[in-house]
Amino acid sequence: MFYESSKYPFTAQILAKYDQIKEEMERTLALPLQQLDQNTWAGERPNYLTSSFDAKLAWKTYVFKYFGINHRPNQEACPVFSKLLEEFPFIATAEFSMLEPNTHILPHKGFTGKVLRSHLGMVVPEGDLGIRVGNETRKWKEKEWLVFDDSIEHEAWNKTAQRRIVLMIDFDPDLSAQKVNKVCKEVLMKTNDKHMMDIASREDWLNWFDKGEFPRDL
Template identity: 35%
Template sequence: MKDPRSASLMAMKDWAHRSGISPSQLSRIEDALTATEVQGAPYQKPVILCRGLEARPWHDSSQFGWVRGIEQRFAEIKAELLSQYERIETHPEASSLALRGQWNSFYFFHMGQRFDQNHAACPDTVRALSEVPGIETAGMAYFSVMAPGTQVKPHCGFTNTRIRCHLGLVVPPDCAMRVGGETRGWEEGKCSIFDDSFEHEVRNDSDRYRAVLLFDTWHPGLSEIERQALTFLMSAWRAFLA
């Protein structure tokens, strides 16, 4: 697998120069792109690790102001999931991460790429997501559906510059996710927030499918300039992950 760091660093430096941004404002991002050792906290090992960001596997949802609005639209979001269920396709990482079962997805955003047809089909979901900082560029947003008996193996996300949320939509018993050293379940209509740069794995041991609205937001410890730089870098990273 090719390393995205060198090309990303050169592109970012050129972008910063053209934008009149001081290199000192991007020192953490530059360090992340040049680091040879990416081990963070225990269980945390993304490809791109930005130092100095609070590192914890699970986050308190009450600390994110947009959570209330997302949860209040639970009924509308679930209805749109059900209306599009037949259009949900195999998750692009299912072949590499699913140990067994079927893992499907219905994308709204993928690292800066917008899925216009899915936006048009789910206006209430898109309206709810629009309140989340960085929803278009921080990472991904999609319906994640796991069939009965599905297991996603332990893995770490690409970078710690984002925080991930799951809104429980269809949650049968006997399904859970481990992030770091702690395992939790989901609750329908409630947001679970975690840092996917920590090792995590998911299991659905029930006899029904499990569905969540998965989406990313910027890590709150980033500066506005760092968010702008990362937004620029998303297209390069998307090409690397393709």
């Protein structure tokens, strides 16, 4: 269910900049919640969660790229990671993913089996937390990658008293920019995901994909 990150050289290249990326991440933590076209974190899929925290904010992401669509304000605020991201055009999605204390992301499946998902531990508290993919469970570790197929049923939980944050990246397993662009467009054409449809219509998503970035006036 999990893959060796060493098979994918870009993971080592990102790891080499880990301390600088973490410094950039730490600067984002005090940002106020704003509209999605601003430099901000955004609440993710409350219907996927159980939490003692506000469900709309228990799982938050700081998006750099989402299915091939660049989030320029967040990229501009984190230039070290964003420069790296430009070097890897086979990446479909990249974001910091924050799970608040006592939060459980319920079992679900991702959009496609044509990309792999990777998590790099940025803030990993001690205690009961982890991720199950299929019948295999792992725990995150700071400065280490977990790579898996998120089209397989998976769930994640943080039952500690502190936040858990990972850098999450979806990428083409053959490291092909051409293939990943095709997959991104395919996902955007087919999705009926409620969270995405609440943000914009499928037509808008496809227009943003064609332009390569989100508008600054969402």
